Amino acid sequence: MAFEDRRKSPYVKVVKAEAPIKVSLDVTERNVIIHLGGNSQVIIIPRNNQLQCKVILLTFVNSGLLTAKEVSEVLGFTVRHIRDLNTKMYEADVYSLIDKRKGQIQDYRFTPEIKAELIQQVAANAITGKPTSSRAVSQHIKERCNLVLPDRSVRLHMKKLGLPKISNSLPALVEDLKKNSKP
Numbered sequence: 797m798a799f800e801d802r803r804k805s806p807y808v809k810v811v812k813a814e815a816p817i818k819v820s821l822d823v824t825e826r827n828v829i830i831h832l833g834g835n836s837q838v839i840i841i842p843r844n845n846q847l848q849c850k851v852i853l854l855t856f857v858n859s860g861l862l863t864a865k866e867v868s869e870v871l872g873f874t875v876r877h878i879r880d881l882n883t884k885m886y887e888a889d890v891y892s893l894i895d896k897r898k899g900q901i902q903d904y905r906f907t908p909e910i911k912a913e914l915i916q917q918v919a920a921n922a923i924t925g926k927p928t929s930s931r932a933v934s935q936h937i938k939e940r941c942n943l944v945l946p947d948r949s950v951r952l953h954m955k956k957l958g959l960p961k962i963s964n965s966l967p968a969l970v971e972d973l974k975k976n977s978k979p
Contacts, residue, residue, distance in 0.1 A: 819861040823870055830856070850893050854882045905945075906953050913941055914950065918959045923970050928963040930954060 822829040828849055830839040841849050853870060856862040857878065864878040871878070884892040906914075917937050921928045926936075930951035937943050937950075954960055 817861060819856060821862070821866055821870055828853070828870055847890070847893060850881065851885070851890050854878070854885050854893075857882050858886060903953075905949065910943065910945070911953060911957065913937055913943070914945075914953060915957060915959065918954060918963055919966060922963040922966040925967065928960070 817833045819833070820831045822831065823843075826843055828841045828843055830841070830852070832838065839852065841852060843849065850871065853862065853867045857864055857867050864875045864882070868875045868878045873881070881893060903911075914933065914937065917933050917940070918928050920926075921933060921936065926932065930947045933954070934945050934947050934950045937945055
């Protein structure tokens with residue numbers, strides 16, 4: 797007994813660990829609701845605040861309170877994409893989550909001259925009673941100008957220029973102008 801260290805207590809003090817916070821998610825039509833533990837504490841985020849949803853949910857993933865799978869189901873992304881976003885946010889802050897795409901800035905194929913031909917062909921077809929569908933307009937431009945334009949692109953530019961709206965009213969307008977211009 798003399799060789800024992802009497803400074804140490806034979807009793808080990810047991811430290812009671814706090815139970816980890818249980819976080820659960822509910823998704824409604826308008827909100828993402830985060831339930832924090834057994835207490836009735838909730839965080840409500842409007843679903844249309846997409847950046848806020850991403851930041852808060854990814855923060856919970858980073859803290860280990862939610863899994864990437866749970867967050868991927870809420871945001872509609874793959875688990876891999878959630879992990880990539882989480883890494884980006886951790887390394888480069890929230891700015892990395894902002895969508896920086898600008899789209900095509902310039903029309904390369906549809907130059908102003910081609911748009912003029914498109915407008916002219918839609919007007920001619922509308923006045924003469926021929927179809928003004930993108931397929932018909934594309935075919936007539938091909939025959940008349942030897943330009944091959946995809947139907948889908950023609951439809952897009954017709955919509956951008958508002959041509960479908962005038963294709964029905966243009967023949968009546970031309971007839972009205974003809975009647976009023978005669979002395």
